[in-house]
Amino acid sequence: MHDFKYRGRKLCCERLDLASIAERVGTPFYCYSQKSLLDHFNKLKRAFRSISPLICFSMKANSNLAVLKLLTRQGAGLDVVSGGELYKARRVGVPARRIVYASVGKTEAEIVYALKEDILLFNVESVPELELIQRLARRLKKRPRVSVRLNVEVDPRTHRYIATGVSTSKFGLDLKSARGLFLNSRHYVPAELVGVHIHIGSQITSGSPYAQALRRVASFVKDLKKRGVHIPWLNVGGGLGIIYHDERPQTAHAFARRVLPLLKTLPARLIMEPGRFIAGPSGVLVTRVTTVKKTPRKTFIIVDGGMSDLLRPSLYGAYHSIWPVRRSSNGPRVECDVVGPICESGDFLARDRKLALPGSGDLLSVLGAGAYGFVMASNYNSRPRPPEVLVNGSRMYVVRRRETYRDLVRGESIPAYLREAGSGKREA
Template identity: 45%
Template sequence: MDRPTRRLPSSVFAYEAGVLTLEGVSLAAIAEAVGTPFYVYSAGRLRERYRALATALAPFDVDIHFAAKANSNRAVLAVLAAEGAGADIVSGGELARALSSGIPAAKVVFSGVGKTEDEIAAALRAGIHQINAESYEELHLIDRIAGELGLVAEVALRINPDVDAETHAKITTGKKDNKFGIDADRLARLDNEVKGLANLKIVGLAMHIGSQILSAKPFLAAYGRIAELTRELRGRGFDIQRLDLGGGFGVPYENELEFSFDDLAAAIRTTVGDLGCRLSVEPGRSLVADAGVLVSRVTLVKDASPMQFAVLDAAMNDLVRPAMYDSHHDIVPVKEPVAGVQAVEYDVVGPICESSDTFAKRRKMPPVAAGDLVVLATAGAYGATMSSTYNSRALIPEVLVDAGRFAVVRRRVTIEEQMGWERLPDWAAAPALSGSRAAE
């Protein structure tokens, strides 16, 4: 008999009295209170993951800047801020979210290949830790803006080390043909480029080679390369004091082995640990992915023999990763399956008019029926933060659970509210011409 597995999203989830709970809170009770679909996050799991990384890196006194793009909800940021996390941001909006969530400006690093003048100015005015510059053109832009503000900007050069991260092509960032960073073999220009740039100080080097990396091997190669460049630039008179080692530490979505923070620490020890630099990392999904799930209700089960379609009220606008990356998310029923129940094979889909609105194909799982609640696991990273209102759908709630209590930390944004953001131009309401006059 083909029986479904009973793997749960992470250690903070458990079946209690036949219902899936998060930190002891019934997901069915939350669904009853806020409606479906919704995201829910565990504050306890966020702390657990942050502390695991901090403990592994403690011998090197590494600063941890959470990559806000993975999950920028202010409640999530506030939990991590209380643990001591800084933020790695890639937009002015993320800067505002980080500062309003209790992350000090002095713990903020600004990355990204296309920072605008307004964003750079806002970051400099706030007094952030450093800007990671990704091109020589950006160095000149930062220098000009800092001069206009009467400031000296502290800048790290983001280096593209041309290292294969061994990950999905759409989330690799450290190869020569990626848009990110300054090619390591173009640093010979640096001496001439910085002449006359009186309003910035190059304090370090930065790198980020990709996302969802499951082995320390690519980091070992990249960190070795940045160590070589640090020694080279110091030999040319540059005072390299800081190394931002990026992030990209992966998580198991299906059958992968969990990324080892201890292996990461070993890679740091053997490559950059003896340089005397202030070190930092930028974890994102490794802290939040398995702390969050998407809870959805089965709208109907469509019998298209031999196929069975489980149609959910969640859609690709809520969780776009499967459509964008063909990514896997475990799907777990909220009601505990009966022991020994025979699995049924489903295509699990959403209601949007796109064939790509599919969460799983040929997925073997316990039988479900209309009205049942299911969980799409490991959705705390790049879930709500990448959501949209496609098909004029609501932005769904986000909920935080902490020690047996829950709170809505983003309410549902309805279509009526969304239409309130829009305005018809005056001329659009003018009466149209009709009859013979219109034909002239």
């Protein structure tokens, strides 16, 4: 469920008409519902309250500072995957002991930054990474806490680009190698191996892959316990799916009912890393129709938002529902493509979709865009990125302004020899 609903013929975010936001900030723009963000976070919190997990919102889904502040004020931790995300996490004031750091390719500079911040856990993906953390920790006289990411070889039944728990993925260690790390943990002092981590994929709509993965984790942890190794932290990652089209994902409570019996057998504190589940249904991309183009083969609704604003349809072939911001009376629906202004045939928001035919200037809302939306936006075709708006009841707040043309050249420079008037000389 989400908080984008029609009031009469007007599509609203909570109590605010989306068309009125468009009048103030222009199009395209992202709009987030505060109520929806909090509702989805609290659904997960309530479902697992019997074991009091640390819920670390996955910043890669949505890293807007206002969204992060809203969730961390409710007690959320943050899951970061880069030095930039760690910087933003600290910028919003979340305690370092509520930050976990994943990523298969942490750089030396990023590890040093995280060591100095004294984060809760590094999710380690390989032996060389653990050795690097050990070496840097010795230099800085730190005692980092480490969680070893396991590749449990479970197919999450999702898009292959976001399936991360299969044997051919770049993520995690096989169980045999991971077991060896724990049994020889003294070799990695001052790093402390205190947890296991899994993340089998994203947009997972069934509880079966999770249950299968957790059974393997439980067996792994219990085997280590018999050998005298205690693991106080268990991080089950994220990946809970949402409704984009006709999916029937499990609810938070259904997921909890499926996995809690397994989790309660393990003497470990639970960490979860949801992202899409919280942010996905809580945001939309609003775009304006520039032209309706009819050809002998196709009807194209050309809008001012495209793959540089919302990449998921082009990258994954992802389906996003598209609703008119002003609902008209029931008229004929026409099969059409909703396409953007980018110079790519792959620039589309919807293909072969039956929609009530809009006119130039009409507004369309692309649902389910709160996760992996703005964070994947680019300046391709030298297009400024759109603003982000947070709605609380009947009030709106611009939480990221629209970029300007000046922003497009910030950080760029022209070498002096190219600035010389009339200079046609080439530098050797």
